[in-house]
Amino acid sequence: MTNSNQNLASTAQDGGPENPDRRSLLAAAAVGAAAAAGPAVLGATSASAQSSDSAGDRRELSGKVAFITGGARGIGLASAEELAKAGADIVLFDIATPNVPHVQYPLSSEADLQSAKTSVEALGARCLGIKGDVRDRAALDSAMQQAVDNFGSLDIVVVNAGVSQAGAIRDFSADEVSTVYEINVAGAIKTTQAAARIMVPQNSGRMIFISSALGRMGNELFPVYASTKWAMIGFAKSAAVTYGKSNILCNVVAPGLVDTPLANNSVILGKMMPDAANPSFDAMVEGAVAGSTLNVAHLEPIDVAKAVLFFAGDSTSKVAGEVFDVSYGSLSRTIA
Template sequence: MIDLKNRVAVITGGSRGIGEACVRYFTQANGRVAFTYKNSAERAKQLETRLQGKAKAYRTDMESETEIFRMVERAAEDFGGIDILVHNAGIWNDGPIDRLTLEKWNEIIRINLTSAFLFSKAVLPFMKKNRYGRIILISSTAGQRGEAFHSHYAATKGGMISFTKSLAVELAKFNITVNSVAPGWVDTEMNNEVFADKKYKQEIINSIPLGRIATAEDVAGPVLFLASDLAGHINGEILNVNGGSVLCG
């Protein structure tokens, strides 16, 4: 029922984890995808090859305004336009407030939040031209309730949630919807170090009413839905994907 035929999506951080699952789901739905990567060149090229012309990889530094705008321009040239943005790229690390440096704070703000602003700004001319667009930002439960020892990360995701709601109203007159998917714990490589502690991993599982940690595909499905025509009247929504562990919207 979901068909992205003739739709072009930009998906950031598309070489692994949630982003990679989104790239696969979008191409399975007949969409064409331009996705970014930074360090995982081999994996990005393998995914590009596997999808046989439906997707193309672009190395992009999330901290560089120049590279972000260049990537979007190249993608629009290669695919003939841009209809959908899924901003997924980001980092997560420890940051106890008494040991959190300004450098570390600024880095995560640039990579997680400022890049969301830059990518959204970069794709707007193409969406406005066609009077159609879908922007989906991947935030987090941390942005809704906060997260001790990760205040810098939570601040970026909370900012992303407010950014989502603000743009949703601002861009609606151009037939551009803006929504966010807010995952809880997800079993991806980004959390391998945390989940190496089997006891702690089991504690996390026990805290989730559905009794399991989300997979990348569990998140990619709702993203695909928000990108589709089925979600045409959903705007400014924060869609939680956390198995019921955090009940807020």
């Protein structure tokens, strides 16, 4: 990172009045850095890309830079879009590899990542799509540095990448257990470490961890996955304590069932509805509505993204270590 970029970063952080010189410098830095970024960056920022922070268009997150793991689809993409609408520039970091050993269903493709980047840019934000694995600390360090080099700072990290896994406790192989722990737990820890390397010297930041309602209760169909989501909450609270004095606020969103490929895929649905001839997400949700607190029994990704935006914005500037259940009332019957 150059000195001029460091200066630009602090100007953006301060949310000061728009400076056209700063904007053209940032654009030049973006083009230069993108050109040097190598093949992992999909469709790097073009010279004509417009910042979401143009004069006369100041929004809550104008001048902020958000980095989203697992951003190619689902909750990650919806969060990126909400943050972009609020004015942030976006870095999408995703494994973009459908077939990952010991994961039960396909993850995103490079085409998904490219399409997500296009959707975010259509909202007027600048966006990088970076292919990388949250199990790889060096890849996270490099991608976050690209965020700073291209856009000037790293203000918001959504610790979102994760994989589900269904089955009875007795059936999981050692490799399956390690894989879900390495992605959901160690991946979240590595993402936090990489973010803190930049946010601590910057003395500001928001980290938003996507846990699950299954991180708040036991579940016989998702026993290992649920334990990773409990672990995430414990870690996020520890991160909140560790980084609070550095003005880095760590909070958790714990969604109920969301209609994304993580839940809405034939393998997971087959295990959730073992007696159904043709298991479908709609049928499963329909069956759950009768016993639900509200008249809904699932979420859309945007419902979760709104909570992410809440923890990224001004409303929560004195909030850390909290867990926000977004679960259509499903936790109303549990103990506080």
